[in-house]
Amino acid sequence: MTPRTALVTGASTGIGFETAIALKAAGFTVYAGARRVEKMEPLKDHGITVLSLDVTLEDSMASAVALVEAAHGRIDVLVNNAGYGSYGSLEEVPLAEGRRQFEVNVIGLARMTQLVIPAMRQARSGRIINISSIGGKMYEPLGAWYHGTKFAVEGMSDSLRLELKPHGIDVVIVEPAGTDTEWGTIAGQGLLATSADGPYREQAHVMAAALASTSGQVISTPASVVAKAIVRAATAKRPRTRYPVGRGAWSVLALRRVLPDRLFDVALWSSYKRFTG
Structure with missing residues (x-):
């Protein structure tokens, strides 16, 4: 039986890197794409093909697909x-x-999806797995742009699931909680560069500490755990529409459903302030 083919974007580090390895181990022929091609060199040892892929450039996306x-x-x-x-x-x-x-987190995702749909539709088979976040269901101070993109991914994926179902194509959302990758550290550094010295400085230092806490900490979830959830989403005969994954993902989403907004505001801010003592 011919192995199924998978393409993973953002595969230079973290979730994407581990997902490429996990899909290969599950029997897929895997292509891994990212801007930082040199970071993906170790993937070649697993039999994974690496591609230069920038999801903000049309030619790059079209060429990879x-x-x-x-x-x-x-x-x-x-x-x-x-x-x-x-x-x-x-x-x-x-x-x-x-x-x-928005160009990276939403438009790039949408364009990659556009590019793969025609062949999937012709085959009446395919699966699109969009990596969202529990941040697509909740919010944080100083995170308006990021959370705006993840809310958009959630809504786009739900609509897409319905419109592609008649064509045999599944759309799945994976919603990681805090993951042990470089993501949190980089996000925190960007936050401090923007807001550390202005009128939002108190919130900025609290949020930067909270974001950095996901990198190399016991409270965070290894990227390999998220990768396993993605493999389940890729291989299930009838995948779930959503896969929350990681320490605290289910509890945070449950609290968001049951608590009124202002009470959730208080609980959220109190939980973040503990990172600065």
């Missing part, structure tokens, strides 16, 4: 993992940065 489809006819599983977190007060984050946040 065309290469895989030329070799295999279609992409069976697309994992839309490329993304980053842009934090800072809405007042202080330049609009150009806000646009870039």
Whole structure:
């Protein structure tokens, strides 16, 4: 039986890197794409093909999909993992940065999806796995741009699930909680660069500490655990529509459902302030 083909975006580190390895171990032919191709060199030792892929550039996205489809006819599983977190007060984050946040986290995801749908639709088979976050169901101070993108991914994925169902294509959302990757550290550094010295400085230092706490800490979830959930989503005969994953993911989502907004505001801020003592 011919192995199914998977393309993983944002595969240079963290969740994407581990997902590429896990999908290969599960029997997929795997293509891993990212801007930092040198970071993906170790993936070659696992028999994974690495591609230069920038989800903000049309030619880069179209070339990557065309290469895989030329070799295999279609992409069976697309994992839309490329993304980053842009934090800072809405007042202080330049609009150009806000646009870039949506360009990477939403528009790039949408364009990659557009590119793979025609071959999937023709085969009446395929699976699109969008990496959202529990941040697509909750919110944080100084995270308006980031959470705006994840809320968008959630709504887009739900709509897409319905419109592609008649064509045999599944759409799945994976919602990680805090994951032990470089993501939190980088997001915290960006936050401090934007808002550490202005009118939002108290919140900025609290939030930067909370974001950094996901990197190398026992409270965070290893990226490999998220990768296992993605493999389950890719291989299940009838996948769930959502896979919350990670320490605290289910409890946070449950609290968001049951607590009134203002009470959730208090609980959230209190939980974050403990990171600064």
